[in-house]
Amino acid sequence: MNIIDFVRLLRPWQWLKNLMIFFPPLLSGALIHSGVAERGILPFAAFCCASSASYVFNDLADQDRDAHHPDKKSRPLPSGRVSRTAAALLCCVLLALAVVISWRISSAFIAYIIVYLMVSACYSMYLKNLPIIDLFCISLGFVLRLYGGGEAFDVYIxxxxxxxxxxxxxxxxxxxxxxxxxxxxxxxxxxxxxxxxxxxxxxxxxxxxxxxxxxxxxxxxxxxxxxxxxxxxxxxxxxxxxxxxxxxxxxxxxxxxxxxxxxxxxxxxxxxxxxxxxxxx
CATH class of the missing domain: 1.20.120 (Four Helix Bundle (Hemerythrin (Met), subunit A))
Structure with missing residues (x-):
């Protein structure tokens, strides 16, 4: 195991999706106001931790199936470069960080993060096997980011x-x-x-x-x-x-x-x- 494999488990390139939280202030004209951009650091970090936790959880759920996938078999878990225990521990740390960071923002923001994590977990365990519902689960993740951004910046959606x-x-x-x-x-x-x-x-x-x-x-x-x-x-x-x-x-x-x-x-x-x-x- 090395640090690069753990970074790959986090899928940091997918954090681009979390920039959705900045859409409300950007489109409302509030992003250039003093302190607004800095105000988005914690919400962005919270969703990055939550989304990475969901990716690790999904990789744990799909490890056996991914081992036979032409592309996914080289990922840290199915390739065996990272153990299930280490991945599970990483997932728990990310979950804790997401909740702790969200706690510093607002109770409503925590609710968005928790719903996001619950939907992601249900998706990984079962909902991804249901046609159309799997698409709606993915879409809900983006919608929750949007409304989380609205809550963090106090902008109406x-x-x-x-x-x-x-x-x-x-x-x-x-x-x-x-x-x-x-x-x-x-x-x-x-x-x-x-x-x-x-x-x-x-x-x-x-x-x-x-x-x-x-x-x-x-x-x-x-x-x-x-x-x-x-x-x-x-x-x-x-x-x-x-x-x-x-x-x-x-x-x-x-x-x-x-x-x-x-x-x-x-x-x-x-x-x-x-x-x-x-x-x-």
């Missing part, structure tokens, strides 16, 4: 922003499942039960449906803010680029796509700059 985040996370989750099914082929069901339960064409249709819904809800949300509507074409480009990536056989993991796909990374960066120009001018 509009209905249209909630719908946009919910539908976008469904779209990305479906895309990831679709790419996994294509990559694993006939062995898909051996590694993830739901992949063989989704009928042929269902995941592809769900991608198009949720992608179109995201564009509609985001457009309605953007209209409420002067100049933000001009980010809608950028949103359209990002959705189409992700679809093209998936259909061409590349990985559908949202974090990997954002980091490794230059056009998607440029789209995300430009979106932030345009939001800043629209909201903070």
């Amino acid at each position: 509009s209905d249209w922003l909630f719908l946009t985040v919910f539908l976008l996370s469904i779209f990305l989750s479906v895309g990831k499942r679709y790419s996994e099914r294509r990559h694993l082929g006939t062995a898909a069901g051996d590694h993830r039960r739901t992949l063989e339960e989704y009928p042929d064409g269902f995941l592809e249709s769900a991608m198009y449906l949720s992608g179109a819904a995201v564009l509609v809800t985001y457009s309605i949300y953007a209209i409420s803010t002067p100049l933000l509507v001009y980010t809608v074409p950028l949103c359209m480009f990002g959705l189409l680029r992700y679809l093209m990536r998936i259909k061409s056989g590349q990985s559908g993991d949202p974090t990997e796509a954002l980091i490794k796909d230059v056009p998607l990374l440029a789209t995300g960066t430009l979106w932030i700059l345009m939001v800043g120009w629209s909201v903070y001018q």
Whole structure:
């Protein structure tokens, strides 16, 4: 065992998802106020600890199955480089840190963290085997990050922003499942039960449906803010680029796509700059 393997168990590259907590102050125009950015350090750390704890717990639950996966077999647990005891201890430490940090923020924030951890645990143990429900569990994780950010920064979450985040996370989750099914082929069901339960064409249709819904809800949300509507074409480009990536056989993991796909990374960066120009001018 070495420190690198423990870091890999934490999946720090997935912490990008926790930046969702900064969306409420960013979009409300509050992020540049004195002390607001620093105010997000503890909430971000709490969700990083909670999400890493859920990743370790999921790896513990899937260790035997991951050992036969073409890519996941090289992970620290299924490869045997980290023992189950060490991983379980790490998970407990992360859980304790998440709760202790959340306690310093607010009781409502603790509730969001606890619900997140409960949903993640139920997902790892059983819900990930239920078609459609597995997608909703993943989406709920993003929604809880959004509302956790709203609580931490005392910013109201509009209905249209909630719908946009919910539908976008469904779209990305479906895309990831679709790419996994294509990559694993006939062995898909051996590694993830739901992949063989989704009928042929269902995941592809769900991608198009949720992608179109995201564009509609985001457009309605953007209209409420002067100049933000001009980010809608950028949103359209990002959705189409992700679809093209998936259909061409590349990985559908949202974090990997954002980091490794230059056009998607440029789209995300430009979106932030345009939001800043629209909201903070």
